[in-house]
Amino acid sequence: MPSRIRLEDRECPLSTTVQHVGEWWTLLILHDAFDGYTRFDQFQQSLGISTSMLTARLKTLVDDGLLERRPYQTNPVRHEYVLTERGHSLRPVIVALAAWGNRHLTPQDRSMILIDAETGQEAEPIVVDARTGKSLDDSEAYVFSAGPAASTAMRARYTELQGQRRSRNTDRKPGTP
Known part of the structure; x- marks a missing residue:
């Protein structure tokens, strides 16, 4: 293909x-x-x-x-x-996609749910940082950055994005989200 x-x-x-x-x-x-x-x-x-x-x-x-x-x-x-x-190793990705879909449905409209095999209780998957255990949903706390193998174009992209984030953060008044 x-x-x-x-x-x-x-x-x-x-x-x-x-x-x-x-x-x-x-x-x-x-x-x-x-x-x-x-x-x-x-x-x-x-x-x-x-x-x-x-x-x-x-x-x-x-x-x-x-x-x-x-x-x-x-x-x-x-x-x-x-x-x-x-x-x-793709299972967490599939689980996360299904969980995202279920979050946008009412409970009675869910045709498939993830449960704990031992207890039968419904699980609520989240994606977390393995180091801290913090949810990665916060797009201000966790951002992408250029990695060691990044090309010049990729580095430029993330340098620009970092500058935009800094600019947004300095434009906010103290004490506002």
Whole structure:
């Protein structure tokens, strides 16, 4: 599949991640894999996806290292698709996306919720900083910045954004949010 990433976004981790998992069927296949589905017919039945589309999506997920294709039957040869460690590492992202969707629905309109497997209590996922435990929802407290491998253009972007943030902060009157 041809890349949809603009040349200037190739170093952006968000752009490259979306290239791997930003397609509708990909997220749904991964969700099914997290629920324990491994076989082609399970994915097809669950999703109602065409054979050709499912074949293409599974191939991409295998090529991207998110699923591993393993034979489970020899006559005829049949394969299952098992999450790799890299694929498993996407679970928090899928959980966060589902939680975001549920936050925008009334409780009676939620078709799927995340629960604690032991207690059955509904979980309310949040994304936190592993070091401090603070929620990352605060866009003033946590901002993106250029990393060690940033290009000159990426560094310029974040230098400019830092300047804009400083300017906004100095424009505020003391004691106002």
